[in-house]
Amino acid sequence: MSTYYFVGIKGTGMAALARLLHDQGHTVLGSDIEKETFTQGPLLAAGIEILPFDPANLASGMIVVQGNAFGDDRPEIVRAHEMGLTVQSYPDTVEQQVQAYTSVGVAGAHGKTSTTGLLSHVFAGLQPTNYLIGDGVGKGTADAKNFIFEADEYRDHFLAYHPDYAVMTNVEFDHPDFFKDLDDVVASFTTYGQQVKKGVVAWGEDASLRSMELAVPVYYYGTQANDDFQAQNIQRTTTGSEFDAYYHDEFLGHFIIHLYGEHSVLNSLAVIAIAYLEHQDMTAVASELATFSGVKRRFSESVYGDVVVIDDYAHHPSEINATIDAARQKYPDREIVVVFQPHTYSRLQAYLAGFGEALRKADLTFVTPIFGSIREQAGNISSQDLIDLVPGAKSIDGDSLAQLNAIDKPVIIFMGAGDIEKYEDQFVATLK
Structure with missing residues (x-):
């Protein structure tokens, strides 16, 4: 086991990764601002030490995880290099997990946190699963078979990843401080898709996703006749939604979710698609979907x-x-x-x-x-x-x-x- 030191440990992604590595038996600590954040309590409850920023915190043998918000001129990063410590980015550290398990990276301009949370919940109920969710939640499990994670396109961070599967919820022009236009975003998503090993599950009504040419199979999900995975007979009520799911002409089952909005049906269908491709029992998938209540800061x-x-x-x-x-x-x-x-x-x-x-x-x-x-x-x-x-x-x-x-x-x-x-x-x- 190793000792990991996180520079910027309170960031949502960093906090989630710290908790995952801690669950796996590693020693984890890190530094950040003293202002309290919503990620702080769970870190402390797990026994993960949070220190003020200070190069003196570093010790020999540590692996330093550099938060995306911190440059190479950060005093702790400078000191880590002077000490000859291993310094790796957040995406590079996540990629180590990606390569160790059957992995699914969830990307999209919108919906990736909700979909990652839903996919993590379902798969964790089916078999041992590690996951990283963009609301600050991370979980490591002994004898894990899967790794579910949120793949963020901002500043092309997701190009560090080479997962078995990718879910793409949509592509829109976002992050105007980094991307020039929609074509620029689509190019990044295409590059990410070209790094996927087994298959991509993508929302079928997104013209940009439909236009991508990838080496691996692309399975489209949605409510249209040309979608591979379809939700039919959708009913939306004040208690949630329910629908029938099909893979082409194959009936997969009737699914009930206690979630709201059309997007929740689509997110659930993406999860069903990944579960189907991994030969999971659809009755068990339906049971897990019915018990999901959402993620932090999403409705x-x-x-x-x-x-x-x-x-x-x-x-x-x-x-x-x-x-x-x-x-x-x-x-x-x-x-x-x-x-x-x-x-x-x-x-x-x-x-x-x-x-x-x-x-x-x-x-x-x-x-x-x-x-x-x-x-x-x-x-x-x-x-x-x-x-x-x-x-x-x-x-x-x-x-x-x-x-x-x-x-x-x-x-x-x-x-x-x-x-x-x-x-x-x-x-x-x-x-x-």
Whole structure:
């Protein structure tokens, strides 16, 4: 067994990987900022030590895992090289797990965390499985046969991976601070697909995914006649969704999920496809799907009297559409209120019209100040530009959250990828 030192151990991916390696019997510790994060508690509960950043933390024999947010000029990284320690990136460390097991990497502009969580839950219920989920959850298991992981396209991190299977939920232009346009994104996904060993499971209604030419078989899933894996007879109710699944003309079974939104049916179908390709029993798969309740910050619900509060990571127009669709399914007779925090100036600038169109599907929209990124300068755009596109929309911040208390029996969705939770926590405190 080895000793791993994580530089930036509180990051969601890093924390998940640290927990996985710890479960496998390795000694794991790391450094990060002192501000508390949602990943901190589980790390400490596992007995993983978290230290302040300091090159003096390093010791001989350590394997240093360099977080994606930290450059080679970071003092701990500089010191690690001076000491002759092995320094490897987060993706390179994940790739070691990829090569050790039957592996499935889940990629996509949207839905990869939810799909990774669902796939991990199902396979862990079928046989020993290791997994890394983008909500900070990682699990290692003795005698594992599979490794399920989230493959993030940002800055081409997923090109470090060569899994047995890839799930591709969709391709859209995102991360405008890195990719030039949609063609640039498609090129990266194509390269990733060319590194897959056994097969790719891809959403059939995505024209970009349909256009990819890969060496391995591509199995399309969806609701159309030309899809290999199809969901038919879909029923969506206030308790979830159910559907029949087919592989071509082969009936695979009737599946019930306690999840909401059209995207949840598609995510479940992708999981069924991977399970089928790995010759899993479909009755057992159906049982596991029925017990999945979701992942962190993806339609996470809390109820306070007559007020429903939903926490969601949505920060792209497609994700906002999916989340509002899910809320409409579960709460068809309630007012759907969105509190949206734009994430980065570049993203708001790139998708301004799309954000406006998506947010108009809510009954009432509030927009917070923009969550800026350390990677970019403030642009010539503000939250007001978005508010102007949504009839009835209003601005909101920590000093004006009382606006929400005046709404009768609302379903309030706090959306964003920045620090939207600070507004949510402040509002919830008034409800308690």
